[in-house]
Amino acid sequence: MAIATGSSSLLKALLNPKKNVLAAMHKSSVDHRLRKYDHDIKEALDRLPREIVDARNQRLLRAIDLSMKHEYLPEDLQ
Known part of the structure; x- marks a missing residue:
């Protein structure tokens, strides 16, 4: 069960724009396209x-x- 919890927190960290530069770039790109x-x-x-x-x-x-x-x-x- 510890593996699932660890992988879950790793996934959250990877998808968090405040912690991951690539996630922040993706969020910015999607935001820009939707604002159109x-x-x-x-x-x-x-x-x-x-x-x-x-x-x-x-x-x-x-x-x-x-x-x-x-x-x-x-x-x-x-």
Whole structure:
């Protein structure tokens, strides 16, 4: 079991941008590519009716809340 724990902490260290220069470079690259879409997403949301945007925001908030609680959406709402 100690091997699994050691490899898990090694993996976390390798993927942590604060500890690994390559991970930081990758994070920066992905961040730069995703920022290109910010204007397009904002424009698309501006074209949608307000109630659809509000429903989308509620779903995002629910997803964030469930993620923080480490819970799944109930079957009847999926």
